Amino acid sequence: xxxxxxxxxxxxxxGAGMRAALESSGRARxxxxxxLYPTRSHTGAAQGGMCAALSNVEEDNWEWHTFDTVKGGDYxxxxxxxxxxxxxxxxxxxxLEKMGLPFNRTPEGRIDxxxxxxxxxxHGEAAVRRSCYAADxxxxxxxxTLYQNCVKQGVEFYxxxxxxxxxxxxxxxxxxxxxxxxxxxxxxATGEIHSFRAKAVVLATGGAGKVFKTTSxxxxxxxxxxxxxxxxxxxxxxxxxxxxxxxxxxxLGILLSEAARGEGGILRNSEGERFMERYAPTIKDLAxxxxxxxxxxxxxxxxxxxxPNRDYVLLDLTHLEPAHIDAKLPDITEFARTxxxxxxxxxxxxxxxxxxxxxxxxxxxxxxxxxxxxxETVPGLxxxxxxxxxxxxGANRLGTNSLLDINVFGRRAGIxxxxxxxxxxxxxxxxxxxxxxxxxxxxxxxRAQGERVADLRRTLQETMDRxxxxxxxxxxxxxxxxxxxxxxxxxxxxxxxxxGKRYNLDLLEAVxxxxxxxxxxxxVLGALARKESRGGHFREDFTKRDxxxxxxxxxxxxxxxGANEQRxxxxxxxxxxLDYKPVNVTRYQPMERKY
Amino acid sequence: xxxDAPSKKPIAEAVEVPTFQITLRIERYNPEFDTESHYxxxxxxxxxxxxxxxxxxxxKWDMDGSLSFxxxxxxxxxxxxxxxxxxxxxxxxKTLVKDVNPDKPITIEPIKGLPVEKDLIVDMEPFFxxxxxxxxxxxxxxxxxxxxxxxxxxxxxxxxDTTKCxxxxxxxSSCPVFWNDGQYFGPAAIVNAHRFIFDSRxxxxxxxxxxxxxxxxxxxxxxxxxxxxxxxxxIEVTKAIAEVKRAIITRRV
Numbered sequence: 001x002x003x004x005x006x007x008x009x010x011x012x013x014x015g016a017g018m019r020a021a022l023e024s025s026g027r028a029r030x031x032x033x034x035x036l037y038p039t040r041s042h043t044g045a046a047q048g049g050m051c052a053a054l055s056n057v058e059e060d061n062w063e064w065h066t067f068d069t070v071k072g073g074d075y076x077x078x079x080x081x082x083x084x085x086x087x088x089x090x091x092x093x094x095x096l097e098k099m100g101l102p103f104n105r106t107p108e109g110r111i112d113x114x115x116x117x118x119x120x121x122x123h124g125e126a127a128v129r130r131s132c133y134a135a136d137x138x139x140x141x142x143x144x145t146l147y148q149n150c151v152k153q154g155v156e157f158y159x160x161x162x163x164x165x166x167x168x169x170x171x172x173x174x175x176x177x178x179x180x181x182x183x184x185x186x187x188x189a190t191g192e193i194h195s196f197r198a199k200a201v202v203l204a205t206g207g208a209g210k211v212f213k214t215t216s217x218x219x220x221x222x223x224x225x226x227x228x229x230x231x232x233x234x235x236x237x238x239x240x241x242x243x244x245x246x247x248x249x250x251x252l253g254i255l256l257s258e259a260a261r262g263e264g265g266i267l268r269n270s271e272g273e274r275f276m277e278r279y280a281p282t283i284k285d286l287a288x289x290x291x292x293x294x295x296x297x298x299x300x301x302x303x304x305x306x307x308p309n310r311d312y313v314l315l316d317l318t319h320l321e322p323a324h325i326d327a328k329l330p331d332i333t334e335f336a337r338t339x340x341x342x343x344x345x346x347x348x349x350x351x352x353x354x355x356x357x358x359x360x361x362x363x364x365x366x367x368x369x370x371x372x373x374x375x376e377t378v379p380g381l382x383x384x385x386x387x388x389x390x391x392x393x394g395a396n397r398l399g400t401n402s403l404l405d406i407n408v409f410g411r412r413a414g415i416x417x418x419x420x421x422x423x424x425x426x427x428x429x430x431x432x433x434x435x436x437x438x439x440x441x442x443x444x445x446x447r448a449q450g451e452r453v454a455d456l457r458r459t460l461q462e463t464m465d466r467x468x469x470x471x472x473x474x475x476x477x478x479x480x481x482x483x484x485x486x487x488x489x490x491x492x493x494x495x496x497x498x499x500g501k502r503y504n505l506d507l508l509e510a511v512x513x514x515x516x517x518x519x520x521x522x523x524v525l526g527a528l529a530r531k532e533s534r535g536g537h538f539r540e541d542f543t544k545r546d547x548x549x550x551x552x553x554x555x556x557x558x559x560x561x562g563a564n565e566q567r568x569x570x571x572x573x574x575x576x577x578l579d580y581k582p583v584n585v586t587r588y589q590p591m592e593r594k595y
Numbered sequence: 596x597x598x599d600a601p602s603k604k605p606i607a608e609a610v611e612v613p614t615f616q617i618t619l620r621i622e623r624y625n626p627e628f629d630t631e632s633h634y635x636x637x638x639x640x641x642x643x644x645x646x647x648x649x650x651x652x653x654x655k656w657d658m659d660g661s662l663s664f665x666x667x668x669x670x671x672x673x674x675x676x677x678x679x680x681x682x683x684x685x686x687x688x689k690t691l692v693k694d695v696n697p698d699k700p701i702t703i704e705p706i707k708g709l710p711v712e713k714d715l716i717v718d719m720e721p722f723f724x725x726x727x728x729x730x731x732x733x734x735x736x737x738x739x740x741x742x743x744x745x746x747x748x749x750x751x752x753x754x755x756d757t758t759k760c761x762x763x764x765x766x767x768s769s770c771p772v773f774w775n776d777g778q779y780f781g782p783a784a785i786v787n788a789h790r791f792i793f794d795s796r797x798x799x800x801x802x803x804x805x806x807x808x809x810x811x812x813x814x815x816x817x818x819x820x821x822x823x824x825x826x827x828x829x830i831e832v833t834k835a836i837a838e839v840k841r842a843i844i845t846r847r848v
Binding site: 036037039040041042044045093094097098099100102103104105106107108109110111112134135137140141144148149151152189218219220251252254255331334335338339340452453454496497498500501502503504505506 | 625626627628644646655656657659660661663664665666667668669670671672673674675689691712713714716719723727730731732733735739740742743744745746747748750751754755758759760761762791794796797829
């Protein structure tokens with residue numbers, strides 16, 4: 001085992017991780033660990049834009065943006081966090097421009113802005129142009145720009161280092177409470193274990209979309225950061241709120257940006273009807289994603305779907321000028337051509353909702369400090385981006401607010417972690433901190449026979465798509481829970497064929513599957529207990545929002561892994577305990593959510 | 596739960612498509628066990644809309660878990676899975692099986708010119724080293740403006756094409772000059788230099804041109820056009836290199 005020591009270790013090199021690194025590396029000795037290469041991170045797949053009330057093309061202000069964010073999240077957003085995000089959005093966009101991001105420009109040469117779902121003028125009057133963008137590859141440009149600036153600043157990366165454990169230790173300097181001591185990582189190229197001692201750790205590992213089968217998420221989005229925190233006894237917040245993006249390429253789940261509708265695209269059913277006029281009369285196709293996704297699924301369910309199986313609807317861009325499409329939506333129209341053989345100039349594109357974004361995650365406060373219960377933080381531990389739940393997205397994230405989240409809270413996490421590391425004492429690593437990780441890997445690698453990882457993963461993903469997607473019921477989720485719990489048992493017998501050390505991605509996928517199964521259970525348990533419909537969580541047996549009983553954040557806990565995990569002991573636990581945390585309401589009382 | 600319960604919703608499925616049998620002939624190499632590489636054939640059933648990446652996953656997930664390759668986004672934006680498919684550099688996730696003549700065995704090899712680590716995985720460090728050498732970041736001097744810098748859309752369009760690069764190395768590893776001379780910066784690094792040289796906000800163009808005027812710089816390019824053909828993002832790589840060459844001559848001489 002190799003050992004390293006840094007003031008700050010950042011886990012993950014997407015938008016949040018690299019934005020944190022740009023702050024932290026100038027202030028404290030910082031390492032960034034990623035299981036990929038930084039430029040492979042899924043921030044690069046984001047398309048439509050990043051909202052900020054710049055007022056470059058029409059009147060706007062950050063208070064309207066805050067209101068839209070709170071209402072979009074179906075009022076379970078922590079309003080202090082939303083206010084910070086929307087206020088700091090303006091600086092966040094300008095910062096990126098100064099770093100070199102090539103935004104599209106207005107005729108005056110300023111950053112151009114366009115419409116996006118749920119973003120409105122004056123508390124819902126009409127759609128507003130708020131999204132700053134670079135064609136339909138805004139996320140790509142953010143990822144590249146942040147990486148470029150990391151190169152400029154000499155940020156130290158450990159590429160293809162997969163962090164598998166978070167080391168917490170009770171610390172006298174922190175009142176005997178658990179504090180960060182470091183992380184344990186597995187080097188993919190060599191199979192070697194590395195121990196990184198750190199005063200502060202920032203989790204920035206992204207989402208867990210691979211819990212589902214139909215998803216816009218990368219293969220590598222397996223909830224690792226959420227998983228390692230959860231296994232160490234830290235809570236996960238609001239994991240039942242998962243966003244299904246309305247316009248995934250039918251059957252494939254590949255994302256087609258909401259910008260397509262922001263630029264004038266229209267959703268149509270088999271009768272050619274612009275059905276969103278019925279569901280959201282004011283802003284129609286630009287309603288928030290939960291509403292549009294549910295409306296689409298409803299059209300299909302009521303028999304107005306298209307295609308031979310009547311199982312998708314159509315995204316119609318044919319009334320837009322080809323030159324306009326080429327200038328504003330070049331990538332997504334190419335996806336339609338490449339993967340479905342559809343020419344968007346002349347043919348509508350088959351689309352259906354696709355699992356897209358985890359609103360929930362590792363709970364943090366607005367300084368990105370991770371909470372270990374409703375009020376107390378873990379000294380030295382920070383989280384930002386999709387892995388975290390601050391909570392600015394509540395029950396349904398507005399489009400563009402994820403790119404904003406990673407920039408605003410990535411920056412805050414980097415500053416806070418570096419500042420903490422400058423003042424805090426080192427926490428002793430416990431003896432053999434790598435033992436749990438070694439056991440985990442060797443148990444799987446050493447198994448001679450058993451079940452294939454892919455078989456379990458398929459069962460998990462198909463079950464989640466069928467039972468815990470846009471529409472949920474007690475019955476469907478009880479069934480899903482049963483399957484997931486069987487999978488926990490079956491996981492004890494998974495086998496890998498690759499027994500080697502070098503680039504053993506077979507083993508990597510087996511470990512990832514463990515996180516997916518564990519997180520799926522938390523999603524289902526939270527969703528079963530939430531007997532109401534709110535944002536992305538829609539229960540057919542409880543179709544109304546219930547503020548009296550459920551205007552609270554879910555906090556899920558498990559029994560922490562023991563200090564000395566023995567070989568062969570299950571990494572899972574039977575006991576997931578649900579608790580609840582109040583929502584921070586500042587200026588907006590819950591109202592009926594209409595668009 | 597019964598199959599026709601009201602909560603059962605259709606899972607989106609592609610239009611009925613034909614399935615067919617293909618053979619993938621994959622170059623395998625694991626330095627833990629092998630002294631040199633060899634080819635292995637795999638028979639796979641694929642759907643008409645499947646990508647080469649889907650076929651590779653079928654092998655890895657259901658047949659031979661030791662087959663190793665990088666991939667992440669699976670739709671051509673992360674740049675992880677560049678490989679040689681029937682001798683041409685392609686992203687496996689952006690190449691449909693039906694488009695590569697599935698009647699014959701499809702040959703899959705690692706990209707050339709970079710050391711092979713295992714199977715289809717190559718060492719990307721030399722590639723990123725070249726990228727980092729050309730100062731791939733905006734350089735400005737003087738006071739920072741309070742708001743954004745002003746840039747006309749026309750000025751932005753000047754370098755728009757080269758901002759699309761995903762650093763997949765398909766271009767660089769298709770270049771015969773790069774195969775024979777590992778010191779050559781290669782097309783991807785030049786593309787990323789272009790992205791800043793022609794950005795009206797940047798002030799380090801001369802420095803980058805000087806770097807690329809080096810004997811291992813742009814002048815090694817023999818205008819073979821392999822790079823342009825290989826680019827999965829449709830960047831006109833050879834044109835960008837030509838523009839950099841022209842800039843060196845007109846600005847500095």
